[in-house]
Amino acid sequence: MKQFEESMYQLIVETSTVLPADVRDAIRKAREQEDQGTRAALALSTIAGNIDSAETNVSPICQDTGMPTFVIHTPVGVNQLEIKKHIKHAIQRATADGKLRPNSVDSLTGANSGDNLGAGTPVFHFEQWEEDQIEVKLILKGGGCENKNIQYSLPMELEGLGKAGRDLDGIRKCIMHAVYQAQGQGCSAGFIGVGIGGDRTSGYELAKQQLFREVDDVNPNEDLRKLEEYVMEHANQLGIGTMGFGGQATLLGCKVGVMNRLPASFFVSVAYNCWAFRRMGVLVDPQTGEISKWQYKRGKGNAMAAADEAAKEEKQPEKRREVVLQAPITEEQIRDLRVGDVVVINGLMHTGRDALHKYLMDHDAPVDLNGHVIYHCGPVMMKDEHGEYHVKAAGPTTSIREEPYQGDIMKKFGIRAVIGKGGMGAKTLKALQEHGGVYLNAIGGAAQYYAQTIKKVEGVHFLEFGIPEAMWHLQVEGFAAIVTMDSHGNSLHADVDKDSLEKLAEFKEPVFA
Structure with a gap:
């Protein structure tokens, strides 16, 4: 696989510098809904321009490029150790080229490795599958939104919502509370992945897996589809808004997954992601290492700024000191x-x-x-x-x-x-x-x-x-x-x-x- 390392470098750079089309569409819709002249509208206008600048400059959308997390599916017989080695080399190169910020810190000494490599960095999740190509998905989730992840153990009392039981309504309350507690600290308007069940570790992993789903997909589980739709409608009535400035757009996406649990445990795990929702994926030929397909539609061009200018023309913003x-x-x-x-x-x-x-x-x-x-x-x-x-x-x-x-x-x-x-x-x-x-x-x-x-x-x-x-x-x-x-x-x-x-x-x- 002579080209595999180069393919991984391309994936890292693309993930860091270009938002996928579904995320851009969600931000664009939020921009159209927001009242002109508000602090939230000003923030969304800045975000729109930033998205275009990052792509043009081939530079990080956000300076916090997070903990690189790879989800990798391989055909039977593919050497996963070689895949890890090539990805680590690509990580070092991307860091040296300024596409990733050096974020790997020794938890005991506080020393930064300087190249994004270290114990547990980057994160790898490997699974085998029956397809004949390698799938590599990458998410760059910054520390600010990572800190707003939250896990609930039902039953429990929730601020503002009262008792949350071990049922769908209790889960609903947890998700609404998760959006509330993030406020502007997670760079709202954001996206959430929710994992119902499992243990404390697998529940969080399930929640993060939901972030790889596309914004406009439909949950095949009818109960979860209704739950996702409910949250999307009502979370945006909380008035938190972009950056926590107040406003119409607080949540841009909600995806929920479920797995079995122990009789004594009922966890609801929520992974919060900021508006800079950086995730991409590729299919790679296991013989050549070349990218054969990008897994998400890639958003290209200056459509964000163009849409923002159109919104400004419709209604002039209020004067602000x-x-x-x-x-x-x-x-x-x-x-x-x-x-x-x-x-x-x-x-x-x-x-x-x-x-x-x-x-x-x-x-x-x-x-x-x-x-x-x-x-x-x-x-x-x-x-x-x-x-x-x-x-x-x-x-x-x-x-x-x-x-x-x-x-x-x-x-x-x-x-x-x-x-x-x-x-x-x-x-x-x-x-x-x-x-x-x-x-x-x-x-x-x-x-x-x-x-x-x-x-x-x-x-x-x-x-x-x-x-x-x-x-x-x-x-x-x-x-x-x-x-x-x-x-x-x-x-x-x-x-x-x-x-x-x-x-x-x-x-x-x-x-x-």
Whole structure:
């Protein structure tokens, strides 16, 4: 199979940079349904442009290229060890070429392998089948949406929905609750795969298997078909919306599978996937290793941006206050901002994620952060022949992980603005009030959109943490985000959570007999 490694490289690059046609269609429909002039409409417009830019630039749609997970069907007699070896080589090459972010981290030492290889990385699921070709499917599921996976053990009490029993109605409640709890932290509007039954491990695996189904397929099980249709109709009535900004589109796809269980156990496992739903598949000739067929229709061209422009022409968006800020930023400038303002940042910005926040709690910062901006981001970086770094992808990561640290670090170093996605909690909100700070929500997954605003990498500290966790110093121009938590105690995230919980309670009564 001389061409197999090259075929796997093509599969990885395509999965990372091009959304399949069924996913694009779902996003396009959401864009058409959303009210013009809203924060959600603005987010979907950015997403549409980002999808087209990623394809044009052959660069990652989202900087978090996740844990590469391969599902492989082989004819009897095919050497699976050779397949693993070639895929690992292709993974290393794609990482070196900036198509994948180095995401394999030693769980004990925190060291990043740098090439996406390590114990358990990538993930392989092999099965034999009676076909004469090799099928390889790949999903790249980022950490933000992976963290919003959830597993329920029935019977149980669910917030807003009451008792969920061991029946179809209890399952319905679990799925609705799973959508609610994801909010904007999983980069909604999203897709969910649901696994009913099994044990804790096989249930999650079944849920993830559902994500390989096409968005518009029909479940052959009549009960599950009705369940999927119910969830799609009613989850979008929760009002969570794109990025958790509120709006019409919260869920873009729901697929449910079922397997037998133990008498004592009844698990409902939900795998949440963001709008950047990166999964592809190929059939490969076992003799030559060449791709004979792509398993999903590949979405090509600039149809996303074209559809977005058409929507804008139908109805002009409402005017929204736009404020341009240049770091260092004063407390007076921050106190003038309110939830809903669009902030455009020019000048210097610093990235910081989990490792840096933990470090800064007990150490001094390597640069002056007074009046400056911290961006929750783990970019994809490439070094040129002159030793200079260039940004290949740079969208926000989920901010809530920094909740234990953020307020203290802002006060300690005089940081005035934090950028991320999904919002933060009460501790940070209180610190914003006391210190004079603001939280800005960038559009999750829009890694190409934000990479284009980064004009130069000024430097880097803590490369020993790994590229995603290092502290990058970036010169930006026209970096736009929305104020969702201000210095006056207002939080859009808390408001949407409260409203969606109230709406969730409307689905408490039984539906399926």
